[in-house]
Amino acid sequence: MKIICIGFNYKSHIIELNKTIPAFPVFFLKPETALTTRNRPFFYPIFSNNIHYEVEIVVRINKLGKYIQKTFAHTYYSEIGLGIDFTARDIQENVFKHALPWEISKAFDGSAVVNKFLPKTDFSGLHNINFSLYKNKQLVQQGNTSDMLFGIDEIIEYISQFITLKIGDLIFTGTPCGIGKVEIGDELEGYIEKELMFKCSIK
Numbered sequence: 001m002k003i004i005c006i007g008f009n010y011k012s013h014i015i016e017l018n019k020t021i022p023a024f025p026v027f028f029l030k031p032e033t034a035l036t037t038r039n040r041p042f043f044y045p046i047f048s049n050n051i052h053y054e055v056e057i058v059v060r061i062n063k064l065g066k067y068i069q070k071t072f073a074h075t076y077y078s079e080i081g082l083g084i085d086f087t088a089r090d091i092q093e094n095v096f097k098h099a100l101p102w103e104i105s106k107a108f109d110g111s112a113v114v115n116k117f118l119p120k121t122d123f124s125g126l127h128n129i130n131f132s133l134y135k136n137k138q139l140v141q142q143g144n145t146s147d148m149l150f151g152i153d154e155i156i157e158y159i160s161q162f163i164t165l166k167i168g169d170l171i172f173t174g175t176p177c178g179i180g181k182v183e184i185g186d187e188l189e190g191y192i193e194k195e196l197m198f199k200c201s202i203k
Contacts, residue, residue, distance in 0.1 A: 002031075081114055129192060
């Protein structure tokens, strides 16, 4: 199982980081050890003092696929979830400055929060789904899948040209604006529409 994450997929987030809109999906990987599941806590790592939350729609792949055409991409997943791509922003800014790979700031243990998934048939369409993140009961991020630069099926088509997708693989599809720092003691809650998808305590 692998975790594939899309960067810079919401214009609002690109603007807040002062980056350039990409011409194609930008993706990076997290290892299986990055997973934080079952509403378990996230333990603040010793190597950073600026960990940021990034809430994202997550897709779970349900069959093996390579060179998947966009027309058929919808058959490769049947559920969507919600997760957090935790980012060591201080480390990321440093590697950006030196044009170095950024996995060190993204792929550390516990950095991919995900809990439950919902059947995609619960939704009239995947192009207009609201999702949100609350920190200590205060709304800090909200987004809608209609604002994605690259939709889920387009992402699957693109990734599968380079990497074979396998059953159980997770795709984090990008975050909207509103990212921010977490502190020990914070409580995070993520929602798709009004459905609570995960809770995560910062320890």
